[in-house]
Amino acid sequence: xxxxxxxxxxxxxxxxxxxxxxxxxxxxxxxxxxxxxxxxxxxxxxxxxxxxxxxxxxxxxxxxxxxxxxxxxxxxxxxxxxxxxxxxxxxxxxxxxxxxxxxxxxxxxxxxxxxxxxxxxxxxxxxxxxxxxxxxxxxxxxxxxxxxx
Numbered sequence: 001x002x003x004x005x006x007x008x009x010x011x012x013x014x015x016x017x018x019x020x021x022x023x024x025x026x027x028x029x030x031x032x033x034x035x036x037x038x039x040x041x042x043x044x045x046x047x048x049x050x051x052x053x054x055x056x057x058x059x060x061x062x063x064x065x066x067x068x069x070x071x072x073x074x075x076x077x078x079x080x081x082x083x084x085x086x087x088x089x090x091x092x093x094x095x096x097x098x099x100x101x102x103x104x105x106x107x108x109x110x111x112x113x114x115x116x117x118x119x120x121x122x123x124x125x126x127x128x129x130x131x132x133x134x135x136x137x138x139x140x141x142x143x144x145x146x147x148x149x
Contacts, residue, residue: 029048029054029097030101030123031046031054031103031121031123031128032046032047032048032054033045033046033147033148034046034059034147034148035056035128035145035146035147035148036145036146036147036148037143037145038143038144038145040062040146041061041062041063042058042060042061042062043058043059043060043061043148044056044057044058044059044091044092044145045057045059046092052096052097053093053094053095053096053106054092054094054095054096054097054103054106055090055092055093055094055095056090056091056092057088057089057090057091057092058086058087058088058089058091058111059087059088060087061086061087064086064087070085070086070087071085071086071087072084072085072086073085073086073089073111073114075111075112075113075114076111076114077114077115086111089109089111090109091108091109091110091111092106092107092108092109092119092121093106093107093108093109094106094107095119095120095121098120101122101123101124102120102121102122102123103120103121103122103123104120104121105120106118106119106120106121107119108130108132110132117132117133117134117140118132118133118134118135118137118140119131119132119133120137126146126147127144127145127146127147128144128145128146128147129142129143129144130142130143130144130145
């Protein structure tokens with residue numbers, strides 16, 4: 001085998017290894033994608049941001065209109081934010097992966113009451129357990145979201 005062929009094969013393998021590592025690094029995390037809320041009245045798109053944290057925003061509402069106009073974030077405790085449309089509203093913020101299927105240190109915003117809660121999530125295949133709480137997780141409520149196909 002000539003030196004050129006050896007160098008070329010070595011280069012090809014190195015390039016292939018770099019591509020494989022790059023693809024693996026950019027692989028989508030288990031929770032990324034579209035999820036229906038427990039009532040299936042909304043769809044949330046969860047994505048990882050540049051800092052490696054997971055966030056989610058409302059991308060679909062079963063009933064997006066109220067009196068012929070887009071529903072707004074009218075229950076928000078901050079009056080300046082009450083004119084935000086619910087469609088596109090960020091509802092999950094700042095989650096970090098904490099083990100194989102757990103995501104912690106985040107918050108969930110409930111547009112129905114305008115409150116933000118501490119939150120943790122557990123991935124279970126086609127479902128995602130969302131536990132919102134105040135203070136400690138013991139004083140909270142869990143709802144289950146389902147993967148939107």
